[in-house]
Amino acid sequence: MADGQDLSIFVRHGSGGVAGMELAVDGMRCAGCMHAIERGLARETGILNARVNLALKRVTVEWREGALRPEAIVASLAALGFKAYPFLPAQEREAAQQEDKQLLRYLGVAGFASMNIMLLSVSVWSGNANDINPVTRDFFHWVSALIALPTAAYAGRPFFESALRALRAGAVNMDVPIMLGIVLALGMSVVVTLNHGEHAYFDGVVMLIFFLLIGRYLDQLMRRRTRDLAGNLAALKAETATRLGADGTSVVVPIAAIAAGDLVLVRPGERVSVDGLVESGSSEIDQSLVTGETAPASVSAGERVHAGTLNLSGALTIRVEAAGAGTLLSEIDRLMAQAVESRSRYVRLSDRAARLYAPVVHATALATFLGWMLFGLAWHQALIIAITVLIITCPCALGLAIPAVQVVSAAALFRRKVMLKQGDALERLAEVDTVVFDKTGTLTLPEPGLSNLAAIAPEVLAAAGGLAAASRHPLARPIAMAAGEPRPLDTVREHHGLGLSAMVDDVEMRLGSVAFCGAEAEAAAASAAYPAASLIAWRHGARCAVFAVDQHLRPDAAASIRDLRALGLDVVILSGDRLEAVAPLAVALGIAEFKAGQRPNEKIAELERLAAAGRRTLMVGDGLNDAPALAKAHASMSPISATQLAQASADIVFLGEELAPVAASLRIARKARRLMVQNLWFAVLYNAVAVPIAIAGFATPLVAAVAMSGSSLVVTLNALRGGRQPATPAREVSA
């Protein structure tokens, strides 16, 4: 058991013989922790620099190459009282950080430009009201142009790129009218300035870019926070494997360090963390996370095992075929591709608005132009009025309407330990009318527990606990846990596939299968009381007891289901488990609609049937077998204990042992959607007032500036209401 650890994969080798590593630190909350870590690490010899990032709960450590091993840092942090988990510097994380910085740079430039141009514009406006010298006005306009043109070319790039991408794909998004507005307004303003005109719109254009970039940045900010937290959680999971060297030594290494072709040892009670072929050994494995089936399957040399399965009885050596993201059961792979395709057909609220918005606005501008021409105005004057219509309708408020709500709501979800992975998940979640639960690991706790605790005498539990503590078998763990994790007995012997035994007071004490302990009579009684439970027997001389080990409901499952019903949602169970295991649980929760023994493709078919009946489903699941269904459903959630693939396919991941986040997220999502729709309606109202003014030709640059900033302010303030959530009934119930 005393394998060495090898964390060298996490070390970053910098220039000048300096090595570095980034670690996520569990339980670092206050400034005191920060000081303790930095001081404590600085005292270690060889460490050059230790710096804590308190916002991200991470510490970056640097040391002279070869001065110490990375494991020593984890050990010294443990000595300081902190559990730390190293990070793999992921490529995509770096790329996303670059994108973040670029956006912030655009924002900085646009902010600088809009402030300076506004300074010039206010002078021109007040001058126009009195009697400004036309030469001075032209000078001010030229200086504005000097600032605005490079700014638009630089800071407007995100919109231009996105608009051109959409146009090339033959589609229209919100960025197309934005680009058109910016280009036309700038062109017109330059022409006006050349002709010594009064009204140039440089300020309006740059302000528009600035506000829209704020919306973009908010969107990015939300995704970054989720990404950072998700990164920490992934590191905290710290999946490892025991690698066997050619010389027979075994080293515990992180999954990331495992390559195809390596030989990996999986002991009984451990979870298989790789996909591969069994090289030697035979065992029974629990595939419930992969297929949903709870009955163990036996494997021996030459057979294939998958990541996520649990090794029950014997040690296995596995030749790795794929590690990390790994290969999947080919069936799940096929279903995933199919499911993801159907999800991508969802059209986001903002895109739906854009589809309506762009043609209407462009048609209005064109009608204005033609109208004024017919009215007898010179063509260039008619064009100027048409362009002011485009400027005034430019979706400044629309650009903020949705991201601002998303950011505020995502923050509200964060406080309830819910991580939102995509902004548009809120919209989809709000539309849900049916919640589909997986059973194992979702409605129930991820680890099984002891069901008949009350029927077991305390001294029996203590004795059995001493035996059980010596084993890592998943059925022995709940017994050891219920007994309060006692010290294992010294002379425990393992009988392969049967159980454990030890000599106590010169009489053999046994813990294991019913037949191994000769406890058939007691077992019959226990299985009558707990039909779905797995039985473990204990015998010491004449004394005998049977433990019923079973999946236990999450502590607030019943309250959460009631809460979901109160929100007007139908609740359905789709489980891969046997009917005998699902039925009593459904009855206990008062769920009439349930299906057992569902294979992944049947789950998808059931979701399709519900969708065909016009229902919008929220899938809540955790297993590999749920992943296609999670990707298929209208919206999806996973507990943090879920398999990697399930988490990757879910829109939302929630932490903790409770189910309350499901109802809480639904409440927040509904409120968010209401605010988004309100904001969109406000934008319509704003246009209904502003557009006639523009069509009439009264939209001076001053009017445009006031209208733009005013409407943006209103939608932002409205979005902030999303964070002011009173204590929800869900929290009162669970409290």
Place this chain on the structure above:
Amino acid sequence: MNILVVLMPLALALGLLGLAAFFWNMRTGQYSDLEGPGWRILDDDDLATEPVPADSPVAAPGQRS
């Protein structure tokens, strides 16, 4: 209005100075942790050369958690 010839470049230069400062902040990573530095200012590590007792209260909060 000749004063404008001086004032205008001055205003722009000040603005650009602010922008340059913003870029410098970003490049030196001052936005990567918005919580820690506020506390760090209370840290007396610049006084570490003085004979500070080893069991200074700094380590205490960490042990509590």
